[in-house]
Amino acid sequence: MTDLPTAPATPAEAAVPRRRPGVRVRVSGTDRVLLFLMVAIPLVMVVLWVWLPAIASVALSFARWTGVGGLDTIEWIGTENYKNVFTNYPPFAPALRHNVIWLVFLFVLPTLFGILLAVLLDRELRGTRFYQTAMFLPVVLSLALIGFIWQLMYSRDQGLLNAVLGTQIDWYGDSNVNLWAVLVAASWKHAGYIMLLYLAGLKGVDPTLREAAAVDGASQVRTFFSVVLPVMRPINIIVIVVTVIESLRAFDIVWVINKGTNGLELISTLVTSNVVGEASRIGFGSALATIMLVISLVFITIFLSTVMREGRR
Amino acid sequence: MSRPRSESEYLARLIPPSVAAAGLSRRGFLKGTLGAGAAVSLSSLLAACGGGDDDGGGGGGSASQEVTFGSNQSDAVPKKAYADMVAASGLTVKTNVVEHEVFQENINNYLQGNPDDVFTWFAGYRMQFFAAQGLAGDISDVWGGISGMSEALKKASTGEDGKQYFVPLTTYPWGIFYRKSVWEEKGYQPPKTLDELVTLAKQMQKDGLIPIAFADKDGWPAMGTFDQLNLRINGYQFHVDLMAGKEAWDSPQVKKVFDTWRGLLPYDQEDALGREWQEAAQSLLKKESGMYLLGMFVGQQFPKGKEQEDLDFFAFPEIDPAIGTGAIEAPIDGFMMRAEPKNEAGAKELLKYLGTAKAEDIAAKADPTSIGASSEADAASYTGLQKKAVEFIGSAESIAQFLDRDTRPDFASTVMLPGLQTFIKNPNDVDGLTKSLESQKKSIFTS
Numbered sequence: 001m002t003d004l005p006t007a008p009a010t011p012a013e014a015a016v017p018r019r020r021p022g023v024r025v026r027v028s029g030t031d032r033v034l035l036f037l038m039v040a041i042p043l044v045m046v047v048l049w050v051w052l053p054a055i056a057s058v059a060l061s062f063a064r065w066t067g068v069g070g071l072d073t074i075e076w077i078g079t080e081n082y083k084n085v086f087t088n089y090p091p092f093a094p095a096l097r098h099n100v101i102w103l104v105f106l107f108v109l110p111t112l113f114g115i116l117l118a119v120l121l122d123r124e125l126r127g128t129r130f131y132q133t134a135m136f137l138p139v140v141l142s143l144a145l146i147g148f149i150w151q152l153m154y155s156r157d158q159g160l161l162n163a164v165l166g167t168q169i170d171w172y173g174d175s176n177v178n179l180w181a182v183l184v185a186a187s188w189k190h191a192g193y194i195m196l197l198y199l200a201g202l203k204g205v206d207p208t209l210r211e212a213a214a215v216d217g218a219s220q221v222r223t224f225f226s227v228v229l230p231v232m233r234p235i236n237i238i239v240i241v242v243t244v245i246e247s248l249r250a251f252d253i254v255w256v257i258n259k260g261t262n263g264l265e266l267i268s269t270l271v272t273s274n275v276v277g278e279a280s281r282i283g284f285g286s287a288l289a290t291i292m293l294v295i296s297l298v299f300i301t302i303f304l305s306t307v308m309r310e311g312r313r
Numbered sequence: 314m315s316r317p318r319s320e321s322e323y324l325a326r327l328i329p330p331s332v333a334a335a336g337l338s339r340r341g342f343l344k345g346t347l348g349a350g351a352a353v354s355l356s357s358l359l360a361a362c363g364g365g366d367d368d369g370g371g372g373g374g375s376a377s378q379e380v381t382f383g384s385n386q387s388d389a390v391p392k393k394a395y396a397d398m399v400a401a402s403g404l405t406v407k408t409n410v411v412e413h414e415v416f417q418e419n420i421n422n423y424l425q426g427n428p429d430d431v432f433t434w435f436a437g438y439r440m441q442f443f444a445a446q447g448l449a450g451d452i453s454d455v456w457g458g459i460s461g462m463s464e465a466l467k468k469a470s471t472g473e474d475g476k477q478y479f480v481p482l483t484t485y486p487w488g489i490f491y492r493k494s495v496w497e498e499k500g501y502q503p504p505k506t507l508d509e510l511v512t513l514a515k516q517m518q519k520d521g522l523i524p525i526a527f528a529d530k531d532g533w534p535a536m537g538t539f540d541q542l543n544l545r546i547n548g549y550q551f552h553v554d555l556m557a558g559k560e561a562w563d564s565p566q567v568k569k570v571f572d573t574w575r576g577l578l579p580y581d582q583e584d585a586l587g588r589e590w591q592e593a594a595q596s597l598l599k600k601e602s603g604m605y606l607l608g609m610f611v612g613q614q615f616p617k618g619k620e621q622e623d624l625d626f627f628a629f630p631e632i633d634p635a636i637g638t639g640a641i642e643a644p645i646d647g648f649m650m651r652a653e654p655k656n657e658a659g660a661k662e663l664l665k666y667l668g669t670a671k672a673e674d675i676a677a678k679a680d681p682t683s684i685g686a687s688s689e690a691d692a693a694s695y696t697g698l699q700k701k702a703v704e705f706i707g708s709a710e711s712i713a714q715f716l717d718r719d720t721r722p723d724f725a726s727t728v729m730l731p732g733l734q735t736f737i738k739n740p741n742d743v744d745g746l747t748k749s750l751e752s753q754k755k756s757i758f759t760s
Contacts, residue, residue, distance in 0.1 A: 064759075066421075066446075066723075067421050068421055068424075068425065068443075068446045068448065080756075084753075084756045088749075088752050088753055088756055089753070090731065090732075090735070090749055090753075091731050156584060156587055156588070157592070170584040170586075170587035170588075171587075172587050173530060173584050173585075173586045173587015173588065174584065174586075174587065175586070175738060178587075258530055258531075258532075258586075259531075259532075261532055261730065261731055261734055262530075262586045262731075262734045262738070273726060273727060274723075274727055276418055277417075277418055277722065277723075277726060278417060278418070278420055278421065278439075278722040278723075278726075280421060280723065281723045281727065281757070284727075
């Protein structure tokens with residue numbers, strides 16, 4: 001992902017630099033076949049596994065179907081699924097709210113914390129490698145595993161947290177606190193990820209810029225915000241995108257805890273519990289999935305337009 | 314939403330869920346990520362599978378040829394018990410074991426693809442649903458050769474069209490479980506009425522016990538409490554009609570169930586939504602709580618032998634004398650045959666065998682918290698708890714399955730499960746809750 005903003009627009013341009021307009025470039029037969037395959041195979045895969053399912057899912061969101069029987073058993077019911085999602089499905093409103101909270105929280109706490117860690121570690125403290133490894137370790141674990149690890153902290157009767165604090169709080173079960181408890185666990189992972197991205201970015205910043213700023217008498221804080229951060233613009237965009245993606249695809253940690261019920265509803269878990277299972281509400285679940293797709297599209301559009309503007313400059 | 318049915322099945326659950334369900338959660342996770350793509354990747358698969366690979370179907374075969382058997386008993390002990398059970402049939406059976414949860418989650422795909430001739434499943438609406446879709450084979454003629462099954466069992470094995478589609482193997486009752494030693498020591502007596510239950514609960518609180526252990530993290534155990542109250546307040550027929558979508562969820566009858574439940578909540582173990590039933594059962598085992606309303610599988614938390622023998626239960630007490638306590642819940646597990654099996658003769662031969670006491674004895678021995686469904690099962694080798702269960706089920710006037718087995722699966726999991734959790738969180742808004750349940754029911758039961 002790191003090379004996205006600077007990647008050439010098309011493979012053909014990269015392969016044939018500075019060609020004059022109107023002059024046909026000779027491409028040998030094998031190259032032609034190879035080029036065709038290189039375009040065709042990913043194209044077929046994307047169409048088959050991304051576009052077709054997505055479009056069919058949007059179509060199915062206007063239908064009622066149990067998923068049993070042939071396609072002729074699909075009953076088209078217009079926008080009724082959407083009406084039901086918005087007016088007749090109590091878990092939807094909390095799910096939407098939780099997704100927004102998830103997004104904001106990931107931006108505020110772990111992202112800023114990750115940046116802070118990166119800046120500190122960039123100063124070549126003693127044992128910096130040890131800290132780096134320690135902070136990065138959770139990133140390697142799956143969110144599902146993180147949910148389980150934190151269960152040991154949060155367990156009401158046997159958990160570390162209650163034992164230390166002397167409280168009786170049901171961290172995962174009390175719907176007033178469980179979302180925050182889960183967010184802390186998710187942040188534990190996310191902060192390490194952001195730290196790594198920024199650390200890589202900081203290492204790439206030309207040291208002469210800092211020296212110049214120091215010579216001009218800028219304080220360290222000023223140097224960071226006025227010189228280093230603007231230089232790291234590509235990294236900043238990646239961090240924003242990564243955070244948005246992480247918050248939209250948040251799923252496995254809550255699924256492991258309680259399948260996204262009781263205060264941990266997310267749109268992704270609602271999609272799953274409606275579509276996957278014994279007698280599925282394919283149409284209704286598709287409507288939820290389509291809503292999620294629309295939300296994602298907003299962010300994808302913003303991201304793509306930023307990247308393209310970046311590329312043109 | 315399945316309950317572990319044996320010790321080893323429970324033990325398997327102690328493995329971190331993330332490890333046990335690595336494949337599952339990753340797949341689910343992908344579906345969540347893809348969002349829109351998810352719904353269809355499944356359904357297009359279905360459509361693709363539905364058409365093909367049916368060429369083997371359609372009668373034929375003979376008892377001596379190979380029969381395929383799809384089992385959801387994936388844990389070591391029941392897996393071996395089932396293997397022993399099937400081996401004792403004398404038929405050539407090829408068993409295909411699928412991880413328990415995965416089997417249930419994929420049943421739609423499984424049945425529309427290329428299922429095994431005979432497969433494990435549950436009685437009640439959960440069975441009728443697939444029979445009505447034409448995904449299960451009519452085995453009425455097998456029932457002609459099965460003896461020892463009561464009329465109630467036959468009814469539970471019958472589809473909406475009056476034909477049989479299911480052969481029962483084991484069953485277990487729901488009731489209020491307690492430790493005999495604790496009750497003897499404190500001088501408690503099983504309550505006969507709701508008032509006596511409340512009085513007893515108050516006494517237990519005085520004695521420093523949690524009166525009623527309770528856990529609903531997984532969402533289904535609370536359905537058991539709802540069912541018990543509903544059966545006592547409104548009776549069996551109302552339960553059946555309510556589950557079938559014929560009665561209104563915002564009716565005064567249902568409101569009365571919730572109102573009565575609210576009266577019992579102060580005696581329930583607190584913070585139930587963060588607790589799994591195993592933990593609640595542990596509190597009963599450790600003598601921290603006095604009783605526990607659950608299925609007999611609660612005994613899987615008790616070490617075999619002395620501790621398990623200390624476990625006893627009674628029927629949920631009477632609430633309305635006109636209704637009485639004749640209706641109980643005892644979910645039945647058993648087998649079905651696919652539509653157009655590859656080896657129909659062999660499949661029916663296997664099902665006939667699975668309906669015998671011989672097969673049930675092997676299963677009930679492996680899991681002493683269930684009993685063989687047939688009256689011919691060898692009760693002499695049963696534990697005390699099993700014997701009590703036989704008597705309890707035998708004397709019942711009517712037997713319900715369970716909320717998530719008696720109604721549409723989509724209604725149970727996407728409406729009732731969050732609905733009951735909402736009630737436990739906020740028991741005061743019964744009007745709002747029942748209105749929402751009814752309106753959601755209408756949106757689901759239209760198809």
